[in-house]
Amino acid sequence: MTKKLTSPHVIKQIMDEHNLRFIKSLGQNFLIDENTLNKIINEANLVKTDRVLEIGAGLGTVTLQIAKKAAKIVAVEIDRHLIPALKSNVSHCGNVKIIHSDILKMDLKNLVKEEFPEGFKVVANLPYYITTPVIMKLLEEKLDISLMVYLVQKEVADRIMAFPGNKNYGALSVAVNYYAKPEIVSLVPKTVFMPRPKVDSAIVKLKVRETPPVSVIDETLFFKVVKFSFIYRRKTLRNALLRGLPELEREKVSEVFKNADIDENRRGETLNIEEFAKLCNCIKTCLTNKL
Numbered sequence: 001m002t003k004k005l006t007s008p009h010v011i012k013q014i015m016d017e018h019n020l021r022f023i024k025s026l027g028q029n030f031l032i033d034e035n036t037l038n039k040i041i042n043e044a045n046l047v048k049t050d051r052v053l054e055i056g057a058g059l060g061t062v063t064l065q066i067a068k069k070a071a072k073i074v075a076v077e078i079d080r081h082l083i084p085a086l087k088s089n090v091s092h093c094g095n096v097k098i099i100h101s102d103i104l105k106m107d108l109k110n111l112v113k114e115e116f117p118e119g120f121k122v123v124a125n126l127p128y129y130i131t132t133p134v135i136m137k138l139l140e141e142k143l144d145i146s147l148m149v150y151l152v153q154k155e156v157a158d159r160i161m162a163f164p165g166n167k168n169y170g171a172l173s174v175a176v177n178y179y180a181k182p183e184i185v186s187l188v189p190k191t192v193f194m195p196r197p198k199v200d201s202a203i204v205k206l207k208v209r210e211t212p213p214v215s216v217i218d219e220t221l222f223f224k225v226v227k228f229s230f231i232y233r234r235k236t237l238r239n240a241l242l243r244g245l246p247e248l249e250r251e252k253v254s255e256v257f258k259n260a261d262i263d264e265n266r267r268g269e270t271l272n273i274e275e276f277a278k279l280c281n282c283i284k285t286c287l288t289n290k291l
C-alpha cells in the first residue's frame with residue numbers, strides 16, 4: 001500500500017523503523033506538504049510517455065507521485081542509509097530505478113545513453129548545499145532535457161531570475177538564461193519541510209532552450225568573461241577583464257570595447273546577455289587575429 005509520505009507522523013515512523021536520522025549536511029529537508037508536492041508535479045506536466053530523473057529522492061515523497069504519471073523514473077540518492085526505506089516505499093510502482101550515487105560525480109552522458117535515449121525531464125526537491133552546481137551541471141552537459149522543475153531556496157530562485165542592475169544579478173542569472181527560460185512558479189514557506197530550514201523556498205521551472213538566445217563564437221570564453229565580470233564586480237569591466245583574461249593584451253582592450261560598442265568603465269553587473277555575447281565575440285576576434 002502507498003504510504004502518505006507527506007505526513008510528518010509517517011516520516012517519523014519510517015525513520016524510527018529504519019533507525020535513520022536527518023543528515024543536515026546532506027540537505028535533508030523532506031517535503032511534508034501535499035499542496036507543494038502537487039504544484040511540483042503539475043508544473044512538470046507529466047504524461048505517460050515521460051522519462052524523469054529525480055535528484056535526491058529521500059524517502060520517495062516526490063518519486064511516488066512522478067511514478068504515477070510518468071513512464072519511467074530514475075531516482076538518485078546519495079545517502080546509503082535511506083536506500084532500504086526508499087526502496088520499500090516505491091518498489092510497488094514498478095517503474096522506478098533507484099541509483100545510490102552522488103549526482104555531482106555521476107557520468108550523466110552515460111546515464112542518458114542507458115536510461116533516457118529519447119530525452120527526459122528533471123524534477124527535484126534539491127539539497128540546498130549543492131543547488132547551483134547541480135543546476136549548472138545539468139545545463140552545461142547539454143543533455144536532451146526538455147524541462148526541469150526544482151524546489152530551491154528563494155534566494156537562488158531570485159538570482160536565477162535577476163536582471164542587470166538588480167543586486168541578485170550574477171553569473172548564475174546569465175548562465176541559466178543562456179540555456180533555459182526560467183520562471184518562478186510558486187513561493188514556498190519553510191514550514192513545508194521536515195526538519196524546517198532557515199530560509200523560504202520557491203519552485204522554479206526551467207524550459208530548456210533548443211538554441212541559446214545569443215550567438216556566441218566561443219562558449220568557454222563567454223562563460224569565462226561572465227565569471228570574471230562578476231567576480232570583480234566592484235571593478236570596471238576593463239579592469240575585470242585585464243585581471244581575468246591575461247591573454248588579452250593591455251593595448252588591445254580599449255579597441256575591443258570600442259568594437260563591441262560598450263563603455264569600458266561600466267561594471268559587469270550592468271551588462272545584459274546580448275552585451276556579454278557582443279563583448280565576448282569581439283574579444284574572441286581580437287585573440288584570434290593575434291594568432
Ligand code: SAM
Nearest residue numbers: 026029030031056057058077078102103125127
Ligand atoms: N525528495 C525528498 C523530499 O522531497 O522529501 C528529499 C529531498 S531533500 C531536500 C534532498 C535529498 O537529496 C536528501 O535525501 C539528500 O540525502 C539527497 N542528496 C544530498 N546530496 C546529494 C547528492 N550529491 N546526490 C544525490 N542526492 C543527494
